[in-house]
Structures are given as C-alpha cells and as structure tokens.
Amino acid sequence: QVQLEESGGGSVQAGGSLRLSCQGSGYTDNKYCVGWYRQTPGKEREGVAFLYLDGGRPHVYDSVKGRFTISRDNVKNTVFLQMNSLKPDDTAMYYCAAEGAPIGSGITCALRSGYSYWGQGTQVTVSS
Numbered sequence: 001q002v003q004l005e006e007s008g009g010g011s012v013q014a015g016g017s018l019r020l021s022c023q024g025s026g027y028t029d030n031k032y033c034v035g036w037y038r039q040t041p042g043k044e045r046e047g048v049a050f051l052y053l054d055g056g057r058p059h060v061y062d063s064v065k066g067r068f069t070i071s072r073d074n075v076k077n078t079v080f081l082q083m084n085s086l087k088p089d090d091t092a093m094y095y096c097a098a099e100g101a102p103i104g105s106g107i108t109c110a111l112r113s114g115y116s117y118w119g120q121g122t123q124v125t126v127s128s
Helices: 106-111
Strands: 003-007 010-013 018-025 032-039 046-052 068-073 078-083 092-100 122-127
Touching: 003 092, 018 032, 018 092, 018 122, 032 068, 032 078, 032 106, 046 068, 046 078, 046 106
Parallel strands: 010 122
Antiparallel strands: 003 018, 018 078, 032 046, 032 092, 068 078, 092 122
16 A cells, blocks of 8 residues: 655745655555646646656656656655745645556656645745
C-alpha cells in the first residue's frame, strides 16, 4: 500500500519560493506516476506537474512552466516540487498523487485519471 505525505507548504509573499516534498512509502518499484495537483475553493482541481519514477521527461503544466520544477529522489522515495516566482494565483492546497503504471512518462502521467494514492495536502498561500 502506497502512502504519501506532503510537506513544505507555507505562506510567502509574491516572488518568493517554496519547495514541496512528497515522501512516499510502499512503492514496490519505480513503475509509478507521481505528480502534484492543486485546488482552491471555487476552482477545479488542476494538475501542476508530473513525472514517472522510472524515468523520462517530467511534464509541467503551462500555468507554472518556467517557475515550477518537479524532480525525484528515488533513493529517498521523494518527489519534489520547487516553486519559484510564486504568485497569488498559486495559492492552493497542493496534493501529491501516485498511480502504478507499467510504462509512463511525464506527459502520460499528467493525462492519467483516477490516481489511486493521495497525500493529505499541504497549503501554499502567496500574498501580494
């Protein structure tokens, strides 16, 4: 059973940076999609960035491209979301999600639905 725990959220001013961590446990191998979603009241949950633990190019959504970077440390079973140049519109609850996949890449992971494993979320608040 995969379990995920996010950390690293907080409150920052516009232009600041945060690094979110998604610590996973229970991975049987590296054949998992792992990604970040965010959600704010009144908005649909949206994908942020995704990767495949076994390799390939990560996918970052246009809304955060150039500012956010997703990366992994497979030894530590951790996926990171480095968030730079934060904007008030980035304010959201950020969730890490994982799904087993025999094959994958950042883009295929981004397009998946029905992620099976979710963290509890970590709040990011960006003030103007």
